[in-house]
Amino acid sequence: MRRRPGRIVWAVMSPLSVDGSSHMADVEDYVTSNRHLWDEWADIHAAGDWYDLDSVRRGADKLRPYEVQEVGDVNGLTMLHLQCQIGTDSVSWARRGAKVTGVDFSPRAVEIANALAKELGVDATFVCADVMNLPEVLPGIWDAVYTSRGVLGWLPDLTKWARMIADYLKPGGFMYLTDIHPIAKVLDDTSSDLRVARPYWPRPEPIAYGVDGTYADPTAKVSTTVKYLWTHSTGELITAVGQAGLIIEFFHEFEWLDRPWPCLRKQDDRHYVLPQNAGAELPLFFSLRARKPL
Numbered sequence: 001m002r003r004r005p006g007r008i009v010w011a012v013m014s015p016l017s018v019d020g021s022s023h024m025a026d027v028e029d030y031v032t033s034n035r036h037l038w039d040e041w042a043d044i045h046a047a048g049d050w051y052d053l054d055s056v057r058r059g060a061d062k063l064r065p066y067e068v069q070e071v072g073d074v075n076g077l078t079m080l081h082l083q084c085q086i087g088t089d090s091v092s093w094a095r096r097g098a099k100v101t102g103v104d105f106s107p108r109a110v111e112i113a114n115a116l117a118k119e120l121g122v123d124a125t126f127v128c129a130d131v132m133n134l135p136e137v138l139p140g141i142w143d144a145v146y147t148s149r150g151v152l153g154w155l156p157d158l159t160k161w162a163r164m165i166a167d168y169l170k171p172g173g174f175m176y177l178t179d180i181h182p183i184a185k186v187l188d189d190t191s192s193d194l195r196v197a198r199p200y201w202p203r204p205e206p207i208a209y210g211v212d213g214t215y216a217d218p219t220a221k222v223s224t225t226v227k228y229l230w231t232h233s234t235g236e237l238i239t240a241v242g243q244a245g246l247i248i249e250f251f252h253e254f255e256w257l258d259r260p261w262p263c264l265r266k267q268d269d270r271h272y273v274l275p276q277n278a279g280a281e282l283p284l285f286f287s288l289r290a291r292k293p294l
Helices: 027-047 053-057 065-071 088-095 107-120 131-136 158-168 234-243
Strands: 008-010 078-082 099-104 124-128 142-148 169-180 194-196 207-210 226-229 247-254 265-268 271-273 285-291
Touching (some): 027 226, 053 088, 065 247, 088 107, 107 124, 131 158, 142 158, 158 169, 234 247
Parallel strands (some): 008 194
Antiparallel strands (some): 169 285, 207 226, 247 285
């Protein structure tokens, strides 16, 4: 029997390693391996169409309309952008009047971001650091902390991460996060069927997955063959933010994803939704905003 595209299949993928214990000794080893991968990805992204740096140089804004609306007016605000990668979103916020400090653990990404900001003359500077250890190298407080799109899976400890964000915020300041929904992360992003294929509940060790290029260019050649991702649930995220002392203003869920997984149907540029014959409703993306009490 032929399988219909978009049919839901309950199956489990076979990642390279469930707990990674046979591969590496501790969190720092996983992070180091991931950093090497992102160094490779940085050059691919800087040269490719997904980030399209030439359009950024011409004034293109890479922020999504919904996040601009949800973050609000940033003119005159200081903003800490965590996991900023090559800096295109940081540049966009700076053009909207924010004084931006971007942070990424990839030296190559930070080098590209600093060069881009200098070339464009925007008020954005970039620091190379592992976000989990950022307080060791970056003092200060900010009006807003921003992080977006593909960030949570690279973080080993959401409780520590949320507390760090709270410490970096001025009283009355806010954090804003938008990312792939934890429920969507259980789907197999390599299959044309809706396959429930990855774990949902948090676990202390990351899962090792093979690497084929990059999400921006699956055909790109990279020498790092494995990425290590931590699984985080919705409840874990919301609990971490709340226990850090931040007041959650909203948690919005969206029916679309911003990248072309084979199991999704293209709605328009950067919006991919469940196929019409799937017979299911799932949140694929989300946004969260939380404020530090005065």
